[in-house]
Amino acid sequence: MGLRERKKAQTHAALSWAAVRLTVERGFDKVKVEDIAEAAGVSPRTFNNYFSSKAEAIAFRHLDRCLRIAEALRERPGEPLWEAITDSVLRQFAPDAEAVAHPPVADAAQWAEGVRVMVAEPALRGEMLRAGATAEAEIAAAVAERTGSDPQQDLYPHLVASAVMGAVNTAIAHHLRTDPAVPVSRLLTDALARIAAGLATP
Amino acid sequence: MGLRERKKAQTHAALSWAAVRLTVERGFDKVKVEDIAEAAGVSPRTFNNYFSSKAEAIAFRHLDRCLRIAEALRERPGEPLWEAITDSVLRQFAPDAEAVAHPPVADAAQWAEGVRVMVAEPALRGEMLRAGATAEAEIAAAVAERTGSDPQQDLYPHLVASAVMGAVNTAIAHHLRTDPAVPVSRLLTDALARIAAGLATP
DNA sequence: CAGAATATTTGCGGGACACGCAAGCTTTGG
DNA sequence: CCAAAGCTTGCGTGTCCCGCAAATATTCTG
Numbered sequence: 001m002g003l004r005e006r007k008k009a010q011t012h013a014a015l016s017w018a019a020v021r022l023t024v025e026r027g028f029d030k031v032k033v034e035d036i037a038e039a040a041g042v043s044p045r046t047f048n049n050y051f052s053s054k055a056e057a058i059a060f061r062h063l064d065r066c067l068r069i070a071e072a073l074r075e076r077p078g079e080p081l082w083e084a085i086t087d088s089v090l091r092q093f094a095p096d097a098e099a100v101a102h103p104p105v106a107d108a109a110q111w112a113e114g115v116r117v118m119v120a121e122p123a124l125r126g127e128m129l130r131a132g133a134t135a136e137a138e139i140a141a142a143v144a145e146r147t148g149s150d151p152q153q154d155l156y157p158h159l160v161a162s163a164v165m166g167a168v169n170t171a172i173a174h175h176l177r178t179d180p181a182v183p184v185s186r187l188l189t190d191a192l193a194r195i196a197a198g199l200a201t202p
Numbered sequence: 203m204g205l206r207e208r209k210k211a212q213t214h215a216a217l218s219w220a221a222v223r224l225t226v227e228r229g230f231d232k233v234k235v236e237d238i239a240e241a242a243g244v245s246p247r248t249f250n251n252y253f254s255s256k257a258e259a260i261a262f263r264h265l266d267r268c269l270r271i272a273e274a275l276r277e278r279p280g281e282p283l284w285e286a287i288t289d290s291v292l293r294q295f296a297p298d299a300e301a302v303a304h305p306p307v308a309d310a311a312q313w314a315e316g317v318r319v320m321v322a323e324p325a326l327r328g329e330m331l332r333a334g335a336t337a338e339a340e341i342a343a344a345v346a347e348r349t350g351s352d353p354q355q356d357l358y359p360h361l362v363a364s365a366v367m368g369a370v371n372t373a374i375a376h377h378l379r380t381d382p383a384v385p386v387s388r389l390l391t392d393a394l395a396r397i398a399a400g401l402a403t404p
Numbered sequence: 405c406a407g408a409a410t411a412t413t414t415g416c417g418g419g420a421c422a423c424g425c426a427a428g429c430t431t432t433g434g
Numbered sequence: 435c436c437a438a439a440g441c442t443t444g445c446g447t448g449t450c451c452c453g454c455a456a457a458t459a460t461t462c463t464g
Contacts, residue, residue, distance in 0.1 A: 004431060004440075033421070043443050048422060052324075122254075125335065126328030133331060155376055159393055162372045166364035174357055191361055198400025206411075206460060235450070245414050250451060 012060070014040040015050055017102055019057040024114035028054075028121045055127035058118070062128050066135030066168065068092050073142040081146065082196040085164055089192065093168075093184050116176050129169075136165045167191035214262070216242040217252055219304055221259040226316035230256075230323045257329035260320070264330050268337030268370065270294050275344045283348065284398040287366060291394065295370075295386050318378050331371075338367045369393035 018039035022031045033054055037044045051057040072088035079087075118124060140161035144151040151157050171187035220241035224233045235256055239246045253259040274290035281289075320326060342363035346353040353359050373389035 002432075007431095008441085032419095045423090045443055045445090046441085049442075052422075054421080055328075122332065126332040129331035129335060130324065130328040133327065152379065155372065155389060155392060156396075158372045158376060159369070159396060162368035163365060163397065166368045167361070170357065170360045170364045174360060177354065187357060190357060194358075194361060195365065195397075196400060198398060204461075209460095210412085234448095247414055247416090247452090248412085251413075254451075256450080 011040065011042060011046075012050055015042070015047060016057050016060040016064075019051075019054065020061055020118075023058055023118050024111060027117060028124060053127070055123045058124060059127040059131045063131035063134060065092050066132055066165070067138055069164070069168075070135065070138035070142045073139065074145070077146060081143070081160075082192070084146075085160075085196075086189065086192045089164065089168065089188055090185055093188060095185075112181070119176065132165045132169060136161045139164055163195045164192070167195055213242065213244060213248075214252055217244070217249060218259050218262040218266075221253075221256065222263055222320075225260055225320050226313060229319060230326060255329070257325045260326060261329040261333045265333035265336060267294050268334055268367070269340055271366070271370075272337065272340035272344045275341065276347070279348060283345070283362075284394070286348075287362075287398075288391065288394045291366065291370065291390055292387055295390060297387075314383070321378065334367045334371060338363045341366055365397045366394070369397055 015036060019031070019036045022035055022039060031054070033047050034044045036054070036057065037047045040047075047057070051060065069088050069092055072091055073084055076084045076088070119128065136158075140151055140157045143160050144154070144157040147157065149157055167188065171184055171191050174187055175181055175184045217238060221233070221238045224237055224241060233256070235249050236246045238256070238259065239249045242249075249259070253262065271290050271294055274293055275286055278286045278290070321330065338360075342353055342359045345362050346356070346359040349359065351359055369390065373386055373393050376389055377383055377386045
Protein backbone atom coordinates (compact mmCIF):
# COMPACT_ATOMS: atom_id res chain seq x y z
CA MET A 1 0.00 0.00 0.00
CA GLY A 2 1.43 3.33 -1.09
CA LEU A 3 1.67 6.46 0.97
CA ARG A 4 -1.38 7.82 -0.78
CA GLU A 5 -3.75 5.06 0.23
CA ARG A 6 -2.40 5.03 3.75
CA LYS A 7 -3.15 8.70 4.11
CA LYS A 8 -6.64 8.20 2.80
CA ALA A 9 -7.33 5.43 5.27
CA GLN A 10 -5.99 7.60 8.06
CA THR A 11 -8.20 10.52 7.11
CA HIS A 12 -11.17 8.20 6.81
CA ALA A 13 -10.60 6.84 10.29
CA ALA A 14 -9.76 10.23 11.78
CA LEU A 15 -12.97 11.73 10.45
CA SER A 16 -15.21 8.94 11.65
CA TRP A 17 -13.61 8.76 15.07
CA ALA A 18 -13.86 12.50 15.45
CA ALA A 19 -17.49 12.40 14.39
CA VAL A 20 -18.27 9.73 16.97
CA ARG A 21 -16.35 11.37 19.77
CA LEU A 22 -17.83 14.81 19.29
CA THR A 23 -21.34 13.43 18.89
CA VAL A 24 -21.10 11.35 22.04
CA GLU A 25 -19.74 14.31 23.94
CA ARG A 26 -22.08 17.03 22.71
CA GLY A 27 -25.01 15.43 20.93
CA PHE A 28 -25.67 15.03 17.25
CA ASP A 29 -27.10 18.42 16.39
CA LYS A 30 -24.53 20.34 18.37
CA VAL A 31 -21.76 19.10 16.14
CA LYS A 32 -21.24 20.81 12.82
CA VAL A 33 -19.46 19.24 9.90
CA GLU A 34 -16.98 22.03 10.27
CA ASP A 35 -16.13 20.82 13.79
CA ILE A 36 -15.51 17.28 12.65
CA ALA A 37 -13.33 18.42 9.79
CA GLU A 38 -11.33 20.63 12.08
CA ALA A 39 -10.87 17.85 14.63
CA ALA A 40 -9.55 15.63 11.87
CA GLY A 41 -7.33 18.34 10.43
CA VAL A 42 -8.93 18.71 7.02
CA SER A 43 -11.10 21.31 5.34
CA PRO A 44 -14.88 21.12 5.59
CA ARG A 45 -15.10 20.45 1.88
CA THR A 46 -12.88 17.42 2.23
CA PHE A 47 -15.25 15.87 4.72
CA ASN A 48 -17.76 15.34 1.94
CA ASN A 49 -15.17 13.73 -0.26
CA TYR A 50 -15.05 10.92 2.30
CA PHE A 51 -18.58 10.75 3.63
CA SER A 52 -21.77 11.88 2.05
CA SER A 53 -23.25 12.90 5.36
CA LYS A 54 -22.49 13.47 9.02
CA ALA A 55 -24.54 10.40 9.88
CA GLU A 56 -22.57 8.25 7.48
CA ALA A 57 -19.32 9.26 9.10
CA ILE A 58 -20.58 8.18 12.49
CA ALA A 59 -22.10 4.94 11.25
CA PHE A 60 -18.85 4.07 9.52
CA ARG A 61 -17.47 2.65 12.77
CA HIS A 62 -20.39 0.25 12.86
CA LEU A 63 -19.99 -0.61 9.20
CA ASP A 64 -16.34 -1.35 9.65
CA ARG A 65 -16.98 -3.66 12.55
CA CYS A 66 -19.76 -5.55 10.83
CA LEU A 67 -17.82 -5.96 7.60
CA ARG A 68 -15.14 -7.71 9.60
CA ILE A 69 -17.67 -10.40 10.45
CA ALA A 70 -17.81 -11.41 6.81
CA GLU A 71 -14.05 -11.18 6.57
CA ALA A 72 -13.56 -13.40 9.60
CA LEU A 73 -16.05 -15.86 8.21
CA ARG A 74 -14.08 -16.22 5.03
CA GLU A 75 -10.94 -16.94 7.00
CA ARG A 76 -12.29 -20.15 8.51
CA PRO A 77 -13.80 -22.20 5.72
CA GLY A 78 -13.47 -25.58 7.38
CA GLU A 79 -15.67 -25.42 10.45
CA PRO A 80 -19.39 -26.05 10.74
CA LEU A 81 -21.31 -22.97 9.65
CA TRP A 82 -22.85 -21.76 12.88
CA GLU A 83 -19.74 -22.45 14.86
CA ALA A 84 -17.77 -20.27 12.49
CA ILE A 85 -20.43 -17.57 12.52
CA THR A 86 -20.64 -17.40 16.29
CA ASP A 87 -16.92 -17.17 16.59
CA SER A 88 -16.58 -14.55 13.86
CA VAL A 89 -19.21 -12.37 15.41
CA LEU A 90 -17.97 -12.64 18.96
CA ARG A 91 -14.47 -11.78 17.89
CA GLN A 92 -15.60 -8.38 16.61
CA PHE A 93 -17.40 -7.61 19.83
CA ALA A 94 -14.65 -8.65 22.18
CA PRO A 95 -14.27 -6.02 24.91
CA ASP A 96 -11.10 -4.45 23.58
CA ALA A 97 -11.46 -5.20 19.89
CA GLU A 98 -12.44 -1.71 18.91
CA ALA A 99 -11.68 0.90 21.45
CA VAL A 100 -7.95 0.51 21.68
CA ALA A 101 -6.96 3.97 22.87
CA HIS A 102 -9.34 5.62 20.46
CA PRO A 103 -12.17 7.02 22.48
CA PRO A 104 -9.98 8.94 24.91
CA VAL A 105 -12.59 8.79 27.59
CA ALA A 106 -12.41 10.27 31.02
CA ASP A 107 -15.59 8.85 32.46
CA ALA A 108 -16.83 5.48 31.20
CA ALA A 109 -20.38 5.89 32.52
CA GLN A 110 -20.73 9.27 30.89
CA TRP A 111 -19.45 7.87 27.63
CA ALA A 112 -21.98 5.04 27.78
CA GLU A 113 -24.79 7.49 28.35
CA GLY A 114 -23.59 9.58 25.43
CA VAL A 115 -23.64 6.52 23.23
CA ARG A 116 -27.17 5.75 24.33
CA VAL A 117 -28.29 9.24 23.36
CA MET A 118 -26.41 9.02 20.09
CA VAL A 119 -27.96 5.79 18.87
CA ALA A 120 -31.39 7.12 19.77
CA GLU A 121 -31.00 9.89 17.20
CA PRO A 122 -33.37 9.05 14.33
CA ALA A 123 -31.04 10.12 11.55
CA LEU A 124 -28.32 7.95 13.03
CA ARG A 125 -30.44 4.87 13.45
CA GLY A 126 -31.27 4.86 9.78
CA GLU A 127 -27.66 5.15 8.84
CA MET A 128 -26.56 2.44 11.25
CA LEU A 129 -29.17 0.10 9.89
CA ARG A 130 -28.01 0.87 6.40
CA ALA A 131 -24.47 0.01 7.40
CA GLY A 132 -25.79 -3.23 8.83
CA ALA A 133 -27.53 -3.96 5.55
CA THR A 134 -24.35 -3.36 3.60
CA ALA A 135 -22.48 -5.76 5.86
CA GLU A 136 -25.33 -8.20 5.55
CA ALA A 137 -24.80 -8.42 1.82
CA GLU A 138 -21.15 -9.28 2.39
CA ILE A 139 -22.04 -11.90 4.96
CA ALA A 140 -24.57 -13.40 2.59
CA ALA A 141 -21.89 -13.61 -0.08
CA ALA A 142 -19.51 -15.28 2.34
CA VAL A 143 -22.14 -17.80 3.38
CA ALA A 144 -23.00 -18.50 -0.25
CA GLU A 145 -19.35 -19.20 -1.05
CA ARG A 146 -19.16 -21.56 1.86
CA THR A 147 -22.33 -23.51 1.16
CA GLY A 148 -21.79 -23.39 -2.58
CA SER A 149 -25.13 -21.78 -3.31
CA ASP A 150 -26.03 -19.04 -5.75
CA PRO A 151 -26.94 -15.80 -3.99
CA GLN A 152 -28.88 -14.68 -7.03
CA GLN A 153 -31.24 -17.59 -6.78
CA ASP A 154 -31.09 -19.07 -3.29
CA LEU A 155 -32.76 -17.40 -0.37
CA TYR A 156 -30.78 -19.30 2.22
CA PRO A 157 -27.57 -17.27 2.42
CA HIS A 158 -29.52 -14.05 2.64
CA LEU A 159 -31.70 -15.48 5.37
CA VAL A 160 -28.68 -16.53 7.37
CA ALA A 161 -27.02 -13.17 6.94
CA SER A 162 -30.21 -11.38 7.88
CA ALA A 163 -30.58 -13.50 10.98
CA VAL A 164 -26.99 -12.85 11.99
CA MET A 165 -27.29 -9.09 11.64
CA GLY A 166 -30.65 -9.27 13.35
CA ALA A 167 -29.01 -11.00 16.27
CA VAL A 168 -26.26 -8.39 16.36
CA ASN A 169 -28.71 -5.51 16.31
CA THR A 170 -30.98 -7.10 18.86
CA ALA A 171 -28.10 -7.86 21.19
CA ILE A 172 -26.76 -4.32 20.98
CA ALA A 173 -30.20 -2.85 21.54
CA HIS A 174 -30.75 -5.07 24.55
CA HIS A 175 -27.33 -4.25 25.89
CA LEU A 176 -28.12 -0.54 25.73
CA ARG A 177 -31.57 -1.07 27.19
CA THR A 178 -30.54 -2.99 30.29
CA ASP A 179 -29.24 -1.46 33.47
CA PRO A 180 -26.96 -2.82 34.76
CA ALA A 181 -25.85 -3.60 31.23
CA VAL A 182 -25.72 -7.26 30.27
CA PRO A 183 -22.47 -7.97 28.41
CA VAL A 184 -22.90 -8.08 24.66
CA SER A 185 -20.97 -11.31 24.26
CA ARG A 186 -23.42 -13.16 26.45
CA LEU A 187 -26.39 -11.78 24.52
CA LEU A 188 -24.82 -12.58 21.18
CA THR A 189 -24.03 -16.15 22.09
CA ASP A 190 -27.56 -16.65 23.30
CA ALA A 191 -29.17 -14.99 20.29
CA LEU A 192 -27.12 -16.85 17.70
CA ALA A 193 -27.69 -20.18 19.38
CA ARG A 194 -31.42 -19.68 19.42
CA ILE A 195 -31.56 -18.58 15.82
CA ALA A 196 -29.47 -21.48 14.65
CA ALA A 197 -31.69 -23.87 16.58
CA GLY A 198 -35.00 -22.31 15.52
CA LEU A 199 -37.24 -19.86 17.23
CA ALA A 200 -39.93 -22.17 18.54
CA THR A 201 -41.54 -20.94 21.73
CA PRO A 202 -39.11 -21.78 24.50
CA MET B 203 -62.89 10.12 15.16
CA GLY B 204 -63.59 13.84 14.61
CA LEU B 205 -63.30 15.72 11.37
CA ARG B 206 -59.96 17.02 12.52
CA GLU B 207 -58.23 13.68 12.84
CA ARG B 208 -59.78 12.39 9.67
CA LYS B 209 -58.38 15.33 7.75
CA LYS B 210 -54.97 14.78 9.26
CA ALA B 211 -54.98 11.15 8.29
CA GLN B 212 -56.02 12.11 4.77
CA THR B 213 -53.23 14.65 4.42
CA HIS B 214 -50.75 12.18 5.82
CA ALA B 215 -51.75 9.59 3.28
CA ALA B 216 -51.98 12.06 0.42
CA LEU B 217 -48.48 13.34 1.09
CA SER B 218 -46.89 9.91 1.34
CA TRP B 219 -48.66 8.59 -1.72
CA ALA B 220 -47.68 11.65 -3.69
CA ALA B 221 -44.10 11.29 -2.51
CA VAL B 222 -43.98 7.67 -3.62
CA ARG B 223 -45.65 8.26 -6.95
CA LEU B 224 -43.50 11.19 -7.94
CA THR B 225 -40.32 9.47 -6.81
CA VAL B 226 -41.11 6.30 -8.75
CA GLU B 227 -41.93 8.35 -11.82
CA ARG B 228 -39.03 10.81 -11.80
CA GLY B 229 -36.41 9.58 -9.34
CA PHE B 230 -35.69 10.72 -5.83
CA ASP B 231 -33.58 13.78 -6.48
CA LYS B 232 -35.78 15.12 -9.21
CA VAL B 233 -38.63 15.57 -6.81
CA LYS B 234 -38.67 18.62 -4.56
CA VAL B 235 -40.72 18.77 -1.39
CA GLU B 236 -42.50 21.63 -3.05
CA ASP B 237 -43.72 19.22 -5.74
CA ILE B 238 -44.99 16.74 -3.20
CA ALA B 239 -46.78 19.42 -1.22
CA GLU B 240 -48.38 20.75 -4.34
CA ALA B 241 -49.51 17.31 -5.45
CA ALA B 242 -51.12 16.82 -2.05
CA GLY B 243 -52.67 20.27 -2.05
CA VAL B 244 -50.88 21.77 0.93
CA SER B 245 -48.16 24.34 1.41
CA PRO B 246 -44.51 23.30 1.41
CA ARG B 247 -44.21 24.25 5.05
CA THR B 248 -47.03 21.92 5.99
CA PHE B 249 -45.16 18.99 4.51
CA ASN B 250 -42.66 19.24 7.35
CA ASN B 251 -45.40 19.30 9.92
CA TYR B 252 -46.21 15.77 8.85
CA PHE B 253 -42.87 14.32 7.91
CA SER B 254 -39.45 15.38 8.99
CA SER B 255 -37.93 14.52 5.65
CA LYS B 256 -38.74 13.57 2.09
CA ALA B 257 -37.40 10.10 2.76
CA GLU B 258 -39.64 9.64 5.75
CA ALA B 259 -42.71 10.48 3.70
CA ILE B 260 -41.83 7.81 1.19
CA ALA B 261 -40.95 5.22 3.81
CA PHE B 262 -44.22 5.85 5.58
CA ARG B 263 -46.00 3.48 3.24
CA HIS B 264 -43.63 0.74 4.34
CA LEU B 265 -44.03 1.68 8.00
CA ASP B 266 -47.78 1.58 7.73
CA ARG B 267 -47.74 -1.84 6.19
CA CYS B 268 -45.33 -3.30 8.70
CA LEU B 269 -47.17 -1.86 11.68
CA ARG B 270 -50.23 -3.72 10.55
CA ILE B 271 -48.35 -6.96 11.08
CA ALA B 272 -48.23 -6.26 14.81
CA GLU B 273 -51.85 -5.20 14.74
CA ALA B 274 -52.93 -8.37 12.97
CA LEU B 275 -50.92 -10.40 15.43
CA ARG B 276 -52.77 -8.92 18.35
CA GLU B 277 -56.08 -9.79 16.74
CA ARG B 278 -55.48 -13.53 16.88
CA PRO B 279 -54.27 -14.41 20.35
CA GLY B 280 -55.37 -18.02 20.34
CA GLU B 281 -53.32 -19.66 17.61
CA PRO B 282 -49.84 -21.12 17.82
CA LEU B 283 -47.27 -18.34 17.52
CA TRP B 284 -45.69 -19.01 14.18
CA GLU B 285 -48.96 -19.85 12.54
CA ALA B 286 -50.33 -16.49 13.63
CA ILE B 287 -47.18 -14.70 12.53
CA THR B 288 -47.12 -16.26 9.09
CA ASP B 289 -50.73 -15.43 8.53
CA SER B 290 -50.40 -11.87 9.81
CA VAL B 291 -47.46 -11.18 7.57
CA LEU B 292 -48.91 -12.73 4.46
CA ARG B 293 -52.11 -10.81 4.87
CA GLN B 294 -50.23 -7.51 4.56
CA PHE B 295 -48.49 -8.60 1.42
CA ALA B 296 -51.49 -9.99 -0.36
CA PRO B 297 -51.46 -8.83 -4.00
CA ASP B 298 -54.15 -6.22 -3.64
CA ALA B 299 -53.78 -5.34 0.00
CA GLU B 300 -52.09 -2.03 -0.60
CA ALA B 301 -52.43 -0.70 -4.04
CA VAL B 302 -56.18 -0.40 -4.26
CA ALA B 303 -56.48 2.29 -6.90
CA HIS B 304 -53.72 4.32 -5.38
CA PRO B 305 -50.75 4.07 -7.66
CA PRO B 306 -52.60 5.13 -10.79
CA VAL B 307 -50.20 3.29 -12.99
CA ALA B 308 -50.24 3.14 -16.72
CA ASP B 309 -47.48 0.63 -17.24
CA ALA B 310 -46.88 -2.01 -14.58
CA ALA B 311 -43.39 -2.93 -15.78
CA GLN B 312 -42.30 0.67 -15.80
CA TRP B 313 -43.68 1.13 -12.31
CA ALA B 314 -41.78 -1.92 -11.08
CA GLU B 315 -38.57 -0.57 -12.54
CA GLY B 316 -39.19 2.76 -10.88
CA VAL B 317 -39.65 1.05 -7.56
CA ARG B 318 -36.41 -0.82 -8.04
CA VAL B 319 -34.56 2.42 -8.65
CA MET B 320 -36.28 4.05 -5.72
CA VAL B 321 -35.37 1.44 -3.14
CA ALA B 322 -31.79 1.52 -4.36
CA GLU B 323 -31.50 5.16 -3.27
CA PRO B 324 -29.22 5.20 -0.23
CA ALA B 325 -31.17 7.83 1.69
CA LEU B 326 -34.33 5.82 1.17
CA ARG B 327 -32.90 2.51 2.24
CA GLY B 328 -31.92 3.95 5.60
CA GLU B 329 -35.36 5.35 6.14
CA MET B 330 -37.08 2.14 5.11
CA LEU B 331 -34.95 0.16 7.48
CA ARG B 332 -35.75 2.60 10.23
CA ALA B 333 -39.43 2.12 9.53
CA GLY B 334 -38.87 -1.61 9.75
CA ALA B 335 -37.16 -1.16 13.10
CA THR B 336 -40.07 0.86 14.43
CA ALA B 337 -42.47 -1.83 13.38
CA GLU B 338 -40.16 -4.43 14.87
CA ALA B 339 -40.56 -2.85 18.28
CA GLU B 340 -44.32 -3.13 17.98
CA ILE B 341 -44.10 -6.71 16.88
CA ALA B 342 -41.83 -7.50 19.78
CA ALA B 343 -44.35 -5.97 22.15
CA ALA B 344 -47.13 -8.01 20.59
CA VAL B 345 -45.12 -11.21 20.91
CA ALA B 346 -44.24 -10.39 24.49
CA GLU B 347 -47.90 -9.92 25.36
CA ARG B 348 -48.71 -13.21 23.79
CA THR B 349 -45.98 -15.25 25.41
CA GLY B 350 -46.30 -13.40 28.68
CA SER B 351 -42.66 -12.35 28.80
CA ASP B 352 -41.13 -9.05 29.82
CA PRO B 353 -39.66 -7.19 26.84
CA GLN B 354 -37.38 -5.27 29.16
CA GLN B 355 -35.67 -8.38 30.32
CA ASP B 356 -36.28 -11.20 27.86
CA LEU B 357 -34.47 -11.35 24.57
CA TYR B 358 -36.92 -13.77 23.01
CA PRO B 359 -39.65 -11.42 21.79
CA HIS B 360 -37.09 -9.10 20.25
CA LEU B 361 -35.39 -12.00 18.54
CA VAL B 362 -38.64 -13.19 17.08
CA ALA B 363 -39.57 -9.71 15.90
CA SER B 364 -36.15 -9.22 14.42
CA ALA B 365 -36.36 -12.50 12.59
CA VAL B 366 -39.78 -11.66 11.22
CA MET B 367 -38.70 -8.28 9.90
CA GLY B 368 -35.55 -9.87 8.60
CA ALA B 369 -37.63 -12.33 6.67
CA VAL B 370 -39.80 -9.53 5.30
CA ASN B 371 -36.82 -7.47 4.20
CA THR B 372 -35.05 -10.46 2.73
CA ALA B 373 -38.12 -11.55 0.84
CA ILE B 374 -38.71 -8.10 -0.60
CA ALA B 375 -35.08 -7.75 -1.59
CA HIS B 376 -35.12 -11.14 -3.27
CA HIS B 377 -38.36 -10.32 -5.02
CA LEU B 378 -36.84 -7.16 -6.45
CA ARG B 379 -33.64 -8.98 -7.37
CA THR B 380 -35.17 -11.80 -9.35
CA ASP B 381 -36.28 -11.62 -12.93
CA PRO B 382 -38.85 -12.91 -13.60
CA ALA B 383 -39.94 -11.82 -10.15
CA VAL B 384 -40.75 -14.57 -7.69
CA PRO B 385 -43.98 -13.72 -5.86
CA VAL B 386 -43.41 -12.25 -2.43
CA SER B 387 -45.93 -14.50 -0.74
CA ARG B 388 -44.00 -17.57 -1.77
CA LEU B 389 -40.74 -16.12 -0.50
CA LEU B 390 -42.27 -15.02 2.77
CA THR B 391 -43.81 -18.39 3.48
CA ASP B 392 -40.52 -20.05 2.79
CA ALA B 393 -38.47 -17.62 4.84
CA LEU B 394 -40.73 -17.68 7.88
CA ALA B 395 -40.93 -21.45 7.89
CA ARG B 396 -37.18 -21.77 7.78
CA ILE B 397 -36.65 -19.27 10.54
CA ALA B 398 -39.23 -20.86 12.78
CA ALA B 399 -37.62 -24.24 12.22
CA GLY B 400 -34.05 -23.10 12.63
CA LEU B 401 -31.44 -22.18 10.09
CA ALA B 402 -29.39 -25.33 10.04
CA THR B 403 -27.66 -25.97 6.73
CA PRO B 404 -30.34 -27.40 4.46
C1' DC C 405 -75.59 29.69 18.51
C1' DA C 406 -71.88 32.85 19.96
C1' DG C 407 -67.61 33.25 21.47
C1' DA C 408 -63.63 31.36 23.74
C1' DA C 409 -60.18 27.86 23.64
C1' DT C 410 -57.43 24.92 21.08
C1' DA C 411 -55.14 23.03 16.73
C1' DT C 412 -53.54 23.45 12.28
C1' DT C 413 -51.79 25.84 8.23
C1' DT C 414 -48.99 29.02 6.21
C1' DG C 415 -45.24 32.54 5.07
C1' DC C 416 -40.90 34.16 6.30
C1' DG C 417 -36.26 33.73 7.47
C1' DG C 418 -32.15 31.51 9.04
C1' DG C 419 -28.74 27.83 9.69
C1' DA C 420 -26.79 23.90 7.98
C1' DC C 421 -25.82 20.62 4.59
C1' DA C 422 -24.31 18.33 0.21
C1' DC C 423 -22.17 18.75 -3.90
C1' DG C 424 -20.44 20.59 -8.73
C1' DC C 425 -16.65 23.03 -10.40
C1' DA C 426 -12.12 24.65 -11.18
C1' DA C 427 -7.69 26.01 -9.32
C1' DG C 428 -3.70 24.66 -6.54
C1' DC C 429 -0.88 21.18 -4.33
C1' DT C 430 1.04 16.36 -3.51
C1' DT C 431 2.20 11.83 -4.77
C1' DT C 432 3.44 8.62 -8.32
C1' DG C 433 6.01 6.63 -11.93
C1' DG C 434 8.96 6.91 -15.64
C1' DC D 435 13.28 15.85 -12.74
C1' DC D 436 9.12 16.22 -15.04
C1' DA D 437 4.64 15.08 -16.50
C1' DA D 438 0.41 12.68 -15.34
C1' DA D 439 -2.83 11.43 -12.04
C1' DG D 440 -5.12 12.17 -7.80
C1' DC D 441 -6.35 14.72 -3.66
C1' DT D 442 -7.53 18.94 -1.26
C1' DT D 443 -9.53 23.22 -0.98
C1' DG D 444 -12.53 27.52 -1.57
C1' DC D 445 -16.47 29.22 -3.63
C1' DG D 446 -21.08 29.31 -5.15
C1' DT D 447 -25.61 27.22 -5.42
C1' DG D 448 -29.77 24.74 -4.54
C1' DT D 449 -32.24 22.25 -1.16
C1' DC D 450 -33.72 21.09 3.05
C1' DC D 451 -35.46 21.37 7.84
C1' DC D 452 -37.23 23.85 11.39
C1' DG D 453 -38.44 27.97 14.79
C1' DC D 454 -41.51 31.59 15.11
C1' DA D 455 -45.70 34.16 14.86
C1' DA D 456 -49.85 35.50 12.31
C1' DA D 457 -53.92 33.76 10.05
C1' DT D 458 -57.30 30.28 9.64
C1' DA D 459 -60.08 26.26 10.91
C1' DT D 460 -62.17 23.18 14.32
C1' DT D 461 -63.85 21.94 18.74
C1' DC D 462 -65.61 23.04 23.16
C1' DT D 463 -68.57 25.48 26.49
C1' DG D 464 -72.17 27.96 28.29
